[in-house]
Amino acid sequence: MSRLLNHGKPRDYAQTPLNIYWETTQACALACRHCRAEAVPDRHPMELTFEEGVSFLHQIQDFGDPLPQLILTGGDPLARSGLFELIDTARKLGIGVSITPATTPALTREILVQLKAHEVEGLGLSLDGSTAERHDAIRGVPGTFDRTLQAIQ
Numbered sequence: 201m202s203r204l205l206n207h208g209k210p211r212d213y214a215q216t217p218l219n220i221y222w223e224t225t226q227a228c229a230l231a232c233r234h235c236r237a238e239a240v241p242d243r244h245p246m247e248l249t250f251e252e253g254v255s256f257l258h259q260i261q262d263f264g265d266p267l268p269q270l271i272l273t274g275g276d277p278l279a280r281s282g283l284f285e286l287i288d289t290a291r292k293l294g295i296g297v298s299i300t301p302a303t304t305p306a307l308t309r310e311i312l313v314q315l316k317a318h319e320v321e322g323l324g325l326s327l328d329g330s331t332a333e334r335h336d337a338i339r340g341v342p343g344t345f346d347r348t349l350q351a352i353q
């Protein structure tokens with residue numbers, strides 16, 4: 201069963217958050233009108249290195265039982281190098297992992313299969329309108345609506 205539901209102790213929210221959102225990179229191929237992350241096409245030179253990312257994951261472990269759920273976001277977490285190694289490290293530390301990838305051509309069926317194989321427990325996709333015209337006008341890239349429906353399927 202998911203660690204989300206399988207905690208031994210009740211959570212003291214004054215001490216331990218339910219979720220931690222890690223903006224793993226600022227890089228993203230979409231150009232959403234509402235982007236709070238100020239996403240850009242390329243990775244920021246100051247983003248955490250792999251080693252700093254591992255150190256961050258160890259800090260999450262310090263919360264103890266029940267651990268927060270780690271949500272990997274961005275930017276597009278799929279644009280982050282070492283993503284699967286970071287996921288594996290989190291899982292080895294007992295941290296549950298979810299992810300919110302951007303729906304770009306990088307989000308393939310193979311990647312979805314890999315995410316499942318690496319024990320990612322949840323995946324969030326955004327659908328902002330009932331038509332491609334509405335959705336793509338918000339996301340800034342034609343074809344995103346169709347890619348989102350495909351990824352959901």
Ligand code: SF4
Nearest residue numbers: 228230232235239275
């Ligand atoms: S998918 Fe997310 S990170 Fe990328 S541009 Fe849109 S809101 Fe920003």
